[in-house]
């Protein structure tokens with residue numbers, strides 16, 4: 605190898621070392637509200653952070669702030685200030701348990717569809733400029749199949765759909781999966797049964813959803829286990845704490861730690877150059893209002 609070949613490959617090696625690696629982005633969504641989506645997002649984030657990962661948790665409910673309430677945080681700035689161009693995402697970051705970084709949502713009425721072209725560009729730019737070194741971004745979406753839910757889910761590489769045995773939860777989860785599949789070409793989602801009394805109940809929930817989804821849609825569902833119904837989780841919510849942090853021996857906390865291990869093995873987006881590139885590109889492509897290049 606000539607000297608110039610050698611220094612060329614050294615330079616490429618150094619660039620790779622310095623280049624930020626792609627961030628894993630996981631959306632937590634549910635269709636129906638109140639099934640435990642925010643509990644899952646918060647506890648998965650904290651459990652991954654306890655495993656040594658650098659985790660950011662985005663409260664993607666643009667209308668109702670949930671994460672900061674669940675963790676007893678009092679943010680000064682939130683996502684609506686970022687969208688309005690009044691501050692950067694770094695300014696909004698507020699530290700949660702185990703060092704997770706939370707991007708709080710606003711509590712005003714806000715829908716992705718209501719964002720002007722300039723606001724949409726501002727949101728995308730804010731994420732592309734985020735400087736924090738990061739392993740995983742978890743997005744707690746709003747309930748329902750609102751535009752923001754679909755956009756954030758589509759922009760994530762992994763989608764967790766939280767369901768309970770409540771028939772309405774199954775129906776709403778199916779409606780959400782249908783939109784993700786038919787309108788956004790999503791072909792794979794993870795199903796997490798929550799508030800279940802037994803492994804058998806979890807299996808039935810998963811089988812029911814899979815039977816319908818795989819019959820009528822071109823999608824593969826994978827079961828990622830379940831979180832048991834747990835009074836310790838309720839107690840943690842009342843104390844505005846994450847159960848994995850406040851009551852690590854609780855059955856739900858054990859399940860969240862197992863889920864964190866599963867998520868850690870999901871791998872990174874293929875082809876993305878670094879940081880949140882994958883997420884940002886798909887945010888733009890997914891839902892650009894008129895006038896914004898997709």
Ligand SMILES: Nc1ncnc2c1ncn2[C@@H]1O[C@H](COP(=O)(O)OP(=O)(O)OP(=O)(O)O)[C@@H](O)[C@H]1O
Pocket residue numbers: 634636637638639640641642643644670746747798799800831832833834835837838841856
């Ligand atoms: N595994 C569980 N065991 C016992 N209770 C639970 C469990 N998961 C959630 N809950 C209860 O359900 C309540 C609602 O949970 P959470 O706020 O996480 O739901 P959500 O789906 O995010 O709701 P929203 O649609 O309002 O955002 C919690 O306050 C808690 O009391």
